[in-house]
Amino acid sequence: MAKRADYSGEEALAARARREGYAARSVYKLEELDRRFRLLRGGLRVLDLGAAPGSWSQFALRRIGPKGLLVSVDRNEITAALPGAVRLRGDVFELQFDDLAEHSSGRVPPFDLILSDMAPSTTGVPLADHVASVELCQRALELARKFLRPGGGLVVKVFQGEDEPLLRKELKVCFQALKSMKPKATRSQSVETFLVATGFRGS
Numbered sequence: 001m002a003k004r005a006d007y008s009g010e011e012a013l014a015a016r017a018r019r020e021g022y023a024a025r026s027v028y029k030l031e032e033l034d035r036r037f038r039l040l041r042g043g044l045r046v047l048d049l050g051a052a053p054g055s056w057s058q059f060a061l062r063r064i065g066p067k068g069l070l071v072s073v074d075r076n077e078i079t080a081a082l083p084g085a086v087r088l089r090g091d092v093f094e095l096q097f098d099d100l101a102e103h104s105s106g107r108v109p110p111f112d113l114i115l116s117d118m119a120p121s122t123t124g125v126p127l128a129d130h131v132a133s134v135e136l137c138q139r140a141l142e143l144a145r146k147f148l149r150p151g152g153g154l155v156v157k158v159f160q161g162e163d164e165p166l167l168r169k170e171l172k173v174c175f176q177a178l179k180s181m182k183p184k185a186t187r188s189q190s191v192e193t194f195l196v197a198t199g200f201r202g203s
């Protein structure tokens with residue numbers, strides 16, 4: 001009799017992602033966030049920061065449909081097939097209005113939603129990794145202040161630590177509501193959590 005595969009939670013999600021044609025199992029974090037906060041719908045203009053290999057972008061593209069517009073940015077190669085999306089390879093700290101406008105024929109900015117699953121290259125020193133993660137979130141917030149429409153939303157992944165209250169405070173200044181969620185698809189021992197800011201007050 002064939003032995004049944006004994007998958008752990010993570011392996012099961014990775015296998016499911018392969019079966020469903022997603023580039024990474026992290027897609028199921030966005031799926032949970034979307035189910036809880038109703039982030040994505042047809043026709044939205046979405047900026048995905050730290051998009052490689054591309055599973056969040058794949059999911060977003062399916063949800064926004066042909067009338068939506070997706071711009072995906074990463075310093076690494078985005079390998080997933082993303083028909084109709086704009087891909088930009090580069091560092092988010094160098095991302096400019098012109099990069100976004102030129103590559104999208106002026107259709108964006110503004111965006112309705114900015115997603116950031118960005119994570120720093122980890123050093124193994126928790127405080128250094130936390131600080132680097134907060135800096136990425138703060139850059140996502142800076143880009144939101146430039147490129148998000150009033151009323152729009154921002155989702156950031158943060159490695160939890162002592163500067164998280166400061167980050168939350170900065171988000172609360174710019175958005176009407178702030179919630180957080182640790183999706184089930186996140187490893188239980190992981191320090192990451194997601195902050196979901198909605199109702200951008202405008203720049």
Ligand SMILES: C[S@@+](CC[C@H](N)C(=O)[O-])C[C@H]1O[C@@H](n2cnc3c(N)ncnc32)[C@H](O)[C@@H]1O
Pocket residue numbers: 023024026027049050051052053054055056057073074075076090091092093117118119120121136
């Ligand atoms: C967890 S992965 C994202 C996975 C992606 N959401 C997916 O579902 O396929 C984090 C990404 O953040 C990117 N990243 C980290 N710092 C960055 C930076 N300064 N500029 C651009 N991308 C960055 C990394 O290259 C990496 O691909």
